[in-house]
Amino acid sequence: MLGLTIDQLLFLVRGAGWTLVLSLLGFVGGTILGLPVALARSSKLRALRMVASAYVQLIQGIPLPVIMFVVYFGLSIGGFEVPALVAAGLAMTAYSSAYLGEIWKGCIQSVPKTQWEAAECLALTGTQRFVHVILPQALKIAVPPTVGFLVQIVKNTSYSVVIGFFDLTYSAKVLNNSTYKPFLVFSIAAALYFVICYPLSLLAGRFERKLKRV
Amino acid sequence: MEPMVRFQDVHKSFGAVEVLKGITLDVPRGDVVVLVGRSGSGKSTALRCINGLETVNGGELHVCGEKLHDGKTDLRKLRQEVGIVFQSYNLFPHLTVEQNVTLAPRKVMKVGAKEAKELAAHVLAQVGLSEKAQSYPEQLSGGQQQRVAIARSLAMKPKLMLFDEVTSALDPELTGEVLRVIERLAKDGMTMVLVTHEMGFARGVADQIVFMHHGKVWERGGAEMLRAPQTAELQQFVATDL
Numbered sequence: 001m002l003g004l005t006i007d008q009l010l011f012l013v014r015g016a017g018w019t020l021v022l023s024l025l026g027f028v029g030g031t032i033l034g035l036p037v038a039l040a041r042s043s044k045l046r047a048l049r050m051v052a053s054a055y056v057q058l059i060q061g062i063p064l065p066v067i068m069f070v071v072y073f074g075l076s077i078g079g080f081e082v083p084a085l086v087a088a089g090l091a092m093t094a095y096s097s098a099y100l101g102e103i104w105k106g107c108i109q110s111v112p113k114t115q116w117e118a119a120e121c122l123a124l125t126g127t128q129r130f131v132h133v134i135l136p137q138a139l140k141i142a143v144p145p146t147v148g149f150l151v152q153i154v155k156n157t158s159y160s161v162v163i164g165f166f167d168l169t170y171s172a173k174v175l176n177n178s179t180y181k182p183f184l185v186f187s188i189a190a191a192l193y194f195v196i197c198y199p200l201s202l203l204a205g206r207f208e209r210k211l212k213r214v
Numbered sequence: 215m216e217p218m219v220r221f222q223d224v225h226k227s228f229g230a231v232e233v234l235k236g237i238t239l240d241v242p243r244g245d246v247v248v249l250v251g252r253s254g255s256g257k258s259t260a261l262r263c264i265n266g267l268e269t270v271n272g273g274e275l276h277v278c279g280e281k282l283h284d285g286k287t288d289l290r291k292l293r294q295e296v297g298i299v300f301q302s303y304n305l306f307p308h309l310t311v312e313q314n315v316t317l318a319p320r321k322v323m324k325v326g327a328k329e330a331k332e333l334a335a336h337v338l339a340q341v342g343l344s345e346k347a348q349s350y351p352e353q354l355s356g357g358q359q360q361r362v363a364i365a366r367s368l369a370m371k372p373k374l375m376l377f378d379e380v381t382s383a384l385d386p387e388l389t390g391e392v393l394r395v396i397e398r399l400a401k402d403g404m405t406m407v408l409v410t411h412e413m414g415f416a417r418g419v420a421d422q423i424v425f426m427h428h429g430k431v432w433e434r435g436g437a438e439m440l441r442a443p444q445t446a447e448l449q450q451f452v453a454t455d456l
Contacts, residue, residue, distance in 0.1 A: 118304035121265060122318035122370065123293040132317060136308045 003184060008175055012185075015171025016192045018085075022157040022167055025089035027150060030096025037101025042108045052101065059098035065159040067091045072163040088160035088167075096153055103149060107142040108134060144211060148204035151197045158193075168192055216279060217242045218374050218405045219264055225272035226259055233259045235429035236273065241374075241407055241422075246400045248416040249409045251426035252451065257409045260426070261376050264407060265296040278373055294322065297367030298376040301383050303359040305351040311338065311362050312347040315369045323370070337365040341395050357388030361395055368399075375399065377408040393419075413440065413452075425451065 040052035059067070071094070072087040111134050119129035158169040172189035176182045219241035226234035233256045241247045249257040262268045264277055266289045275282045278295050306314050315337060316330040325333065338344050341361035351359055360380055367375060377396065381389040393415050400406060400419050410416055416423055417437040425433040425448045433439060433448045443449040 114300065114302060114304045115306065117267065118300065118306070121267070121293055121298045122366070123290045123322045124318060125290065128321050132321065133306055137306075140308070 003181060004175075004179065004188075008179065009188070011175055012168065012171050012188055012192065015166060015168040015189075016196065018166050018171075019154065019157050019168040019193075020196065022085065022088055022092060022160060022165065023150070023154045025085075026092025026096045026153045026157065029089060029093030030100045030153070033093055033097035034100030034104060037097055038104035038108060041101060041105040056098045056102055059094055064091065064095050064156055065162045067094055068159055068163050084160065084163050084165035087163055088157070088165045091160075092153065092157060095156065096149070099149060099152070100146065103145050104138070104142055107138040107145070110141055111137045141211065144204050144208035147200060147207055151200045151204070154196050154200070155193065215243060216276075218245075218278060219407065220276040221260070221273070222275070223273035224260075224263065224270050224275050226256075226263060226268060226270050233429050234263075234270070237429075237431055239424060239431055239434075241405065243405055244403050245421040246406045246408070246419050247422045247424060248420040249407065249424050249426055250411075250413070250416060250451075251432075255426040256429040257426045258378055261298075261378050261407055261409050264374075264376055265298050266292055267298075290322070294370055295372055296374045296376060297370055297372035298378065299360070299363050299367055299380050301379040303351075303356070303363045303383075305359055305362055305366070307351050309350075310347065311343065311349050311351070311354070314351070314362060315366045318366070319369050333369055334365075337368045338362075340368060340398075341365045342391075355388060356384045357391045360384065360392045364392075364395055364399075373405065375404055375406045377406065377410070379409050379411065381410065381412060416440075427451075 037052050037055065040048045041056070043049050043052075062070075068088060068091045071091045072082075072084065075082050075087055075090075115133055115137065116129060119133040124132065157167055160167050161169045161173065164170065168189055172185050176185045179185060217240040219239075221237045221239040224234055224237040225232065235256075237256075237260055239247075239260075249260060251257050259268055263270050263275060263282075266282060266287065269283050277292060280287065280292065282292070306317070309317065312331070312334045315334040316325075319325040319333055320327070320330050334347060335344065338347055341364055343358060343361055343365065346354060346358065346362070351362070354362065363380075380396075381392050384392065389412065393412065396406070396408070397415075397419055408416070408419075417440060420437060422434060423437060423439055424431055425439070425445075427447045433443065433445050439448075440452055443452055
């Protein structure tokens with residue numbers, strides 16, 4: 001088929017599977033770390049805001065492949081021989097937490113100040129105001145941009161090729177080395193990436209329109 | 215008996231702008247005090263000082279027997295005693311009417327689920343919206359939303375209610391239903407401070423009308439004050455705003 005054997009095609013599909021695994025790791029890790037970042041960025045405490053802001057600036061100021069290298073070799077110098085998946089997962093976590101943190105900070109701040117005020121006037125504590133009044137509204141606003149960012153996560157997992165993680169891009173490279181059909185192999189890889197990303201884009205667009213109607 | 219609210223030479227500035235220039239005013243228990251005046255006269259700021267939304271810079275302000283802004287004020291305790299309703303309703307859009315009303319009683323006063331439901335039924339009946347308990351704010355008219363906001367405050371069983379231009383955002387045909395709810399509260403003996411532009415309503419409901427001008431209490435008195443203003447400023451205000 002297409003001048004490739006079924007096994008060769010499955011090889012690419014398996015790579016796509018690892019791309020999905022790494023994307024999931026990046027998203028879950030990014031969520032776990034990104035939420036505290038968003039909270040710290042909207043905090044009343046200046047010190048907390050500054051620490052979170054420094055973290056975001058640092059991560060956003062370094063190209064993702066370099067983060068991959070630093071995590072991978074940093075861990076091995078530290079005496080931890082970890083699989084490429086773990087290193088790539090940690091790098092993706094750092095990357096997506098910085099961006100998700102910024103996105104969610106914006107969502108928290110876009111809930112009108114008057115909602116904080118109304119909750120305050122009902123004698124709710126600071127935590128209660130956030131948990132029961134602000135957060136549910138911020139979450140709703142956050143859905144479209146978060147789903148949209150998933151597309152960035154999926155595409156950017158391809159940088160894990162630099163530390164030899166067996167994702168879709170790396171599989172395509174390996175397959176090309178044995179078949180010498182670069183255009184064909186990378187076109188199929190492109191199609192597979194598109195098949196993953198396009199539905200996510202559609203979903204994000206639909207959520208956004210739904211939010212606008214409300 | 216000591217008054218519910220006592221302003222003694224209260225000053226308040228925002229940066230270099232002094233908005234309250236020495237307010238002295240008592241709100242006796244059970245009374246309805248209406249603050250009137252042009253925009254920028256300081257009436258909303260004075261109101262917001264009463265429940266600690268604004269901190270005063272000078273003078274003394276006592277609310278429910280407590281001195282405010284001496285650094286030790288328990289604002290959460292104060293807000294359980296003082297309810298406020300805003301011009302823009304500020305209902306929680308993600309919660310039903312009933313949940314809007316019961317959130318604070320459940321979380322702050324730790325009222326049980328069943329009791330909270332009964333409480334909601336009671337205050338929603340007070341504002342005539344029993345049948346809307348399961349609706350969301352966006353499904354209600356502005357007047358209905360404002361009545362829910364009043365019910366939400368009443369659910370905390372406040373000793374004092376503040377109303378900050380609560381009909382200003384409403385279409386004229388919807389103001390009546392809100393004003394009637396406030397009138398009924400007044401009749402039931404609730405102590406209230408209102409800021410309003412509805413002069414006819416102010417005359418009908420107020421025990422005391424306070425005309426504010428340039429951050430000061432310019433003139434005060436009963437409803438008859440508006441018919442026979444002593445100062446040129448109130449004369450002008452009455453002539454242009456009625």
